[in-house]
Amino acid sequence: MVYFKKQKKMKENDEFKQIGKEMPYRTPAGFFETISGNTLQKAIQRERIQKRNNLRRLIFSAAASTALVLYLGIHFIGNSDPKADPNLFVQDSLPINKIEIQRKIEIPEKKIGVGSKKINAEKIVEENLIYPAKNEVLSDVLHDLTDDELQQIAALDITDPFINESFQ
Amino acid sequence: MTGTDDAVILRMLKDPAQREKGFIMLMELYKEPIYWHIRRLVVSHEDAEDILQETFIKVYRHADSFRGESKIFTWLYRIATNECSRHFMKNKNILKRRSPLNGEVSGEPVGTDMESSKEILFKFQHAIQELPKKQKIVFNLRYYDELSYEEIAKIMSSSVNSLKTNYHLASEKIKKYLIDHV
Numbered sequence: 001m002v003y004f005k006k007q008k009k010m011k012e013n014d015e016f017k018q019i020g021k022e023m024p025y026r027t028p029a030g031f032f033e034t035i036s037g038n039t040l041q042k043a044i045q046r047e048r049i050q051k052r053n054n055l056r057r058l059i060f061s062a063a064a065s066t067a068l069v070l071y072l073g074i075h076f077i078g079n080s081d082p083k084a085d086p087n088l089f090v091q092d093s094l095p096i097n098k099i100e101i102q103r104k105i106e107i108p109e110k111k112i113g114v115g116s117k118k119i120n121a122e123k124i125v126e127e128n129l130i131y132p133a134k135n136e137v138l139s140d141v142l143h144d145l146t147d148d149e150l151q152q153i154a155a156l157d158i159t160d161p162f163i164n165e166s167f168q
Numbered sequence: 169m170t171g172t173d174d175a176v177i178l179r180m181l182k183d184p185a186q187r188e189k190g191f192i193m194l195m196e197l198y199k200e201p202i203y204w205h206i207r208r209l210v211v212s213h214e215d216a217e218d219i220l221q222e223t224f225i226k227v228y229r230h231a232d233s234f235r236g237e238s239k240i241f242t243w244l245y246r247i248a249t250n251e252c253s254r255h256f257m258k259n260k261n262i263l264k265r266r267s268p269l270n271g272e273v274s275g276e277p278v279g280t281d282m283e284s285s286k287e288i289l290f291k292f293q294h295a296i297q298e299l300p301k302k303q304k305i306v307f308n309l310r311y312y313d314e315l316s317y318e319e320i321a322k323i324m325s326s327s328v329n330s331l332k333t334n335y336h337l338a339s340e341k342i343k344k345y346l347i348d349h350v
Contacts, residue, residue: 036195
């Protein structure tokens with residue numbers, strides 16, 4: 001290679017001394033005379049295309065950004081007057097409804113058998129909490145009664161046709 | 169090629185007013201060694217021409233990013249070698265089917281004993297083409313371009329010891345091939 005500083009004679013190259021460094025490949029006539037100019041033209045053309053593409057990309061992204069800004073502006077800023085959109089008032093009551101729905105969901109399902117008794121007991125407790133005055137009167141009356149009186153009331157409950165109509 | 173020439177060309181490439189002139193100077197200096205480096209790797213002239221053009225176009229477009237830490241020819245060899253590797257990757261299936269020297273060997277006489285010289289050159293090139301990619305690149309850069317291991321290490325981003333091993337393996341394989349086929 002005439003282009004580079006001569007390297008120190010390489011020992012390895014002696015292995016193929018008989019073969020030499022000739023290349024068996026051919027090149028078309030005048031190839032090296034024209035390749036520089038052709039490559040320069042190609043490089044200039046490639047750069048021009050690249051610049052054009054960059055410009056197109058810039059214009060497209062600017063247009064897309066503008067369109068997005070306009071869209072967001074129309075949908076959010078354009079409807080900012082509450083009178084213009086009555087649905088905005090509905091939003092105030094939405095959170096309360098949501099809480100009510102959640103409470104309903106939290107109530108456990110009725111269980112069959114032993115579990116249902118517990119639920120019924122809980123219901124009674126709840127009712128007691130809701131109507132305390134009414135229950136207080138009844139319990140006071142029952143508390144004051146003697147065992148004999150209570151047995152009479154129980155017997156009346158079974159035999160009295162007005163209390164238990166199923167006997168008739 | 170001296171360091172001063174490199175510096176002048178690089179300055180011209182970075183100057184928009186002298187860029188084209190600098191590019192032509194660069195090509196005039198390096199087109200032949202780079203072409204032959206590529207040709208030895210890809211064999212086909214058409215492929216070598218495309219890769220050569222691609223290599224110099226990359227230099228033209230990215231001259232600003234070249235910091236001058238290495239020599240220009242190292243940079244050029246590096247780009248050309250990478251382009252060849254990309255070519256191998258891209259045409260993996262096509263190259264597998266193609267015979268290595270199919271229609272690319274010159275009919276011109278080489279040496280005094282025409283037939284035997286031609287045959288041995290053909291076999292020698294065939295043996296090189298049979299080598300694995302890395303061994304092929306190292307062997308070509310060392311044997312034909314006579315680059316030092318340090319320069320090859322910069323081109324291939326590899327260690328000197330690894331390159332020495334690869335060269336040794338490559339020459340052993342070539343010798344074996346020649347013994348078996350000549």
